[in-house]
Amino acid sequence: MTEGEPAEQTGAAQAVGKAQDPGWSSMTGLETLRWLKDHDSDAVPSIRRLLGMSFDEVEAGRVVMSVKGMRLRAEGTTIHVGGRTATAEGQVHHESGRLIAHATTTCLIIR
Numbered sequence: 853m854t855e856g857e858p859a860e861q862t863g864a865a866q867a868v869g870k871a872q873d874p875g876w877s878s879m880t881g882l883e884t885l886r887w888l889k890d891h892d893s894d895a896v897p898s899i900r901r902l903l904g905m906s907f908d909e910v911e912a913g914r915v916v917m918s919v920k921g922m923r924l925r926a927e928g929t930t931i932h933v934g935g936r937t938a939t940a941e942g943q944v945h946h947e948s949g950r951l952i953a954h955a956t957t958t959c960l961i962i963r
Contacts (some may be wrong), residue, residue: 881928881942923947936961 879887926941937958944953 924952931956934961 863896924944926942926944928940931939931941933939935959937956938961939956941954941956943955944952
């Protein structure tokens, strides 16, 4: 390279040893859990680090994970899928069957 020539462009900088942010806002919940299962990175949401989650198994529509030594079962179902919105709910149960968490969501469908 001679003086006055622009430096060669080499693409986006990457952090060595860290997985790239997969674009959390565009991933479904199951896609997020699959990504978390396969990557151990500082790029993961802080809730995973705080709860100490480890994912034992991921199947289509069913996720089994361990949190602080407990086995949890999470299930999600769609309640309504329309042309512009969708409604879903999810439940997390303790290994004894006790309901630990319940959530609902209404999502805007963008095509």
